[in-house]
Each structure stands twice: as C-alpha cells, then as structure tokens.
Amino acid sequence: MPGPPRRCASRAGHSRRRRREKAVPMSLFWRIFLLNAVVLIAATALLLGPVTVSTPVLLTEAAVLTAGLAAILIANGVLLRVGLAPLQRLTRAMTTTDLLRPGARPAVGGHGEVAELITTFNAMLDRLEAERATSAARALSAQEAERHRIAQELHDEVGQTLTAVLLELKSVADHAPPAAVREELHQVQESTRASLDEIRRIARRLRPGVLEELGLASALKALTSEFTGPALAVRHHVDADLPPLSRDTELVLYRVAQESLTNAARHSGARRVDLTLERAPAGMELSVRDDGHGIRDAVEGAGISGMRERALLIGADLTLSPRPGGGTEVRLVVPLHHGSH
Template sequence: MFWRLFAINGLLFAIGTAILAASPATVSSPVLVTELPVLLVGLLLILVATAVLLRLSLAPLGELTSAMRRADLPGGGPRLAEGSGGDLRELVRSFNSMLDRLAAEHDDTAARALAAQEGERQRISRELHDEIGQSLTVALLSLRRVADRAPDALRPDIAGAQDAVRASLDDVREVAHRLRPGVLSDLGLRSALTALATEFAHSSGLAVERTVDADLPALPDEVELVVFRVAQEALTNVARHARASRAELTCTAVPGSVTLRVADDGRGGGHVAGAGIRGMRERARLIGATLSIEAGPAGGTEVRLVVPVEEG
C-alpha cells in the first residue's frame, strides 16, 4: 500500500513537472497576477487526479468495512470478491480466510455442544428410567401391599396416593422418552415421527394431521436425529405459543431431498429467535439443511426443513 501511494504521487508530480518543462508557460519572480490562474489550474488537476487514483485504490477498504459490519456467525456473511481487491487483494483474501476459519470453528463448536447435549439427554433419560422410575415402581408396589392390609377407612387415601405415584411414574417415563427417542434408533425416522405426532396430540389435546412417506430414503443417524429434534421443537412451540387448534406434520421425499413441514392454524406473528429456534437453525446448518420459519398460507406458522440427500 505504501509503495502504491508513493508511486501514484510520484507519477503525478513527474507528469506535472514534464508538462511545465515542455510548455511555454513560465513563472516570474515575483509571481505575476496573470500567472496565478495557471498555477492554480495545475494544482487543481494534480489534486483531482490524486483523489481519483487514491479513491480507486482504497475502494476495497470500504467494501471490507461494510463486510465486517455485516459479518455474523454462523456463516460469517457473504465473502468479498478477491478480484476486486486490486492492491488490497491479499487483505481481502485474508479476511475471507478468517471468515471461513471462524465459521468452521463455530460449526465445530456447535457440533460438539449438540453432541454433548444429546449425551447429557441420554444420561438423564437413563437415570430417570432406571433410578427414579424404578423407585416409583417400588413405591407403587409397596402402596399396593399396604392397601391389601389397611382398614377400609384408609383405603381411599391409599388409592389416592397410588394414583399420584402412578401419574408421576407416567410423567417420568414420558420425559425420559422425550429426552431419548428410542423408537428413532429402533424403528427409524418414519415410526419416530408418527409416534411423536401421536404423543403430541395426546398430551396437548390438539388435532394433529400427519403425513409421512412410507419410502423415506435411508439417512445417516445424525441427520435423522436432526429431523426428529426439529419436528419435536416445532411441535413444542405450537403447544406453547401458537394458541392453535390443529397442527400438521408432514415428511416427504423427492429425488435429492427430504422435506419436513410442521404447520399450525394459530396466531402466527413475529418469530423471535429464542433458544429453541436458534437450536433448530444450528442443527440444520450442521447437516447442510435449509430451515425456514414463515407465516402459513392460511395463517399460523410454518416450519420447513429441507435436507439434501445424495442420490444412491
């Protein structure tokens, strides 16, 4: 950059000196009033030429500044064209390389975080099922034995306690199942989505219309888990925020992609990027999928996840 600016200024002064030397114009000492316009015009031409050349040389800095302001993880935003960098090409190339490196590190960190999250969910699910679930089962059996020997006056109270323990046991099993969808690893994505829609309809009281293709292509385990988690989070958002009366869950396949769609007839409105939506976006990005959250054609909200699938 230093040598570029030095060369520009040196060239302009050399050209100005050559023009003055070859022209019939002379400068008296002291300078005459009639010679001042010639000097001012020459100075103005040099300044204009310097400004134009410097503006062209430093233009990539403006683009680089704008790109820095727009850059945001994940992705880092659009990359600058290296061909437009001129003498700043190496700086532009370094900036693009920095964005690529930051995006790669962000993806790696997000993948590790999500993997740790899934591992923690499995651990908690096992503890709920194996420890708390078994403890509640033992308590339920103990109450049953007590009820058999208890006087008639205490049996209604014992029956109420049994119902409470039985309800807690069902809640624990449901939470454990949500944390670790065993049906996904045992029976595959289609069965897992079907079971998810059925359980959601039962727990929320909403009518759920589900359509899952019978011939979904085989997907890697991590991709199936992302599709399942996005469907789970989208349905959870419907129950919490949509105030809907019905929901739709569809998963269809076309050559080259699998599309998951979760829609509702709720109030719709702004979609604030909370932890759930950010988690869905992170998961989608890690498998190269496209996630969109938009207003549905008939109102409500539509979540659409498009997963690319390699042919064969």
C-alpha cells in the first residue's frame, strides 16, 4: 500500500525543514570561544603527552611553543577579520548615512547577531526615512498654506492701502499750487508705486497664481522673466508635450526652479542661467545651469535642504554638481510613475 509511506516521508521532510528553520546560527562570541578552547585543549594535551618542556627550554621545544602561539594568533585574527567585516561595513554606513540623500543599504552579512544587527539598522533607516518624509510633507504643506495666507494679506491689505495712498497723492499733487511741492509729491508717488510693485512681486513668489491658473510651463516662463535683468540673462526651454503631472509634482518642480534661480541671482555671481524642463529616459528632468563661481566647498543652507526635502516627497532625485566650464548645475529627475496623476 503506497499511501502511508508517502505521508510518512512527507511528514519527515516537513520535520527536517522545521528543524533547519529553527536552527540558530552560532554567535560570534561562541565561535571565538570554541576556537580558542580547541586550540588550548590541543596544546594542553600535547604538553601532557608527547610534548614536554625542559629546563632550560630546548630549541625544538621553543620552536613548537612558538608555532602553537602563532597558530592561535593567526586563527583568532582570521576569525575576527571575517566575523567583524560586516560590522565595519555597518560602521561606515552609520557615519555616511544622510536621510536627505537616501542610498543603498548595507548588505546583510555575517552570522547570528551580526546579521540581525545589520537587518535592524536597515529597518531603522526605513522607518526614519518614512517618518521624516511624513513630517516633511506636513511641514511643507503648512509652509505653503502660510505663504498663501501672507500673499493674500499682502495683496488685500497692504496692496489696497498703498493703492489708496497713490490715489490720494495724485489728488494732492494735482491741486498743489507751488511747482516744487508738486514735484516732491510726484517723487513720493513714484516711490510708493515702486513699493507697491515690489509687494506684488513678493506676493507672486509666495503664491504662484500663474501655476494654478495657466500650468507649469507658463509658470516657469513667467519665473524666468522675473529674474531676467540687466545683470542676469535667464533663458528657458520647456518641452511642449509635457505629460500630465500631479499638483504636488508641479509645485515641487516650480519651487526647486525658483530656489535655484534665487541662489544663482544672489550668490553665484552668474551672468547667464539656462532653465530646461524636458522628458528624459528616467522621467521628467528639470535642469538649472549657471556660469557663476560654483558651489565649491560651501555648506548647504536651508534653501538647498528644502529642495532635497521637496524632492523626497515625490520620489525624485536631486543633484547639485559643478559644471566643467565653471558654474553650478541643479538637476531634478522625477520618475513619471511618481509625477503622473
């Protein structure tokens, strides 16, 4: 009857597999301890048996003892080198890990508690990156809401107040009898108008209404126009067939471009900046290149850290690198599966 033997063989196979799964790898402590114990027991057995030590020690006896000691040291050195190598890789990973620049995790190697330690460290990094992404998303969302509120108040309160002041100044200047007084009032009127324009410009930067109304391509073109002036020429190239992008992705692309242009205008000493948004094999690619003095060894400030946090929110890859001919290039690559609606 073939049925029962097959069932018995199946149960035996499952039992063996369960025993293998339950087997716990020997820890580093016990491997070192057992190796030393084996060597010392062997040395003791030799001393109690055929090997003896004379007084004074003979040359052959000294050679045997020296060889035994060398064997112990070499065996311990090899075992420690092999056993602690994963810990050395883990130490390097701990000292170089940056949550704003997620990279490859240290490979799980070794046995017992060493492998468990590396696995726990990788799980901790995953948890920290997820928590940082969540907290950064909340902070950036609150920041955008605050920018929206401030821009609205600048437009509705300060802007309307200055507009009323302009109208009053014009009325007073038109009825002022002395020509000198009228000239002074016109100068004050022009200063007030310049202040009103500056407030409107700040409000547009805080809340890019053109992004919501006309889309990303128009918003980037308007942004380059704002930064173009006598001291800085900003050129742009935006692909005409951009794929549909989510609102968060469009906002991240716009803010990264805005921060990159701000840094180029204020800190790089550049005369020309090129902004490009196009399709790439890896997804959508935003590039901002300037001909300034480059980033050199400057410490990254809050602006660049903010760009990195925004890039992490949409799974994008942000790099800042010096250009071969001088200057800096900011490159943001957005995978399409993250950026699409």
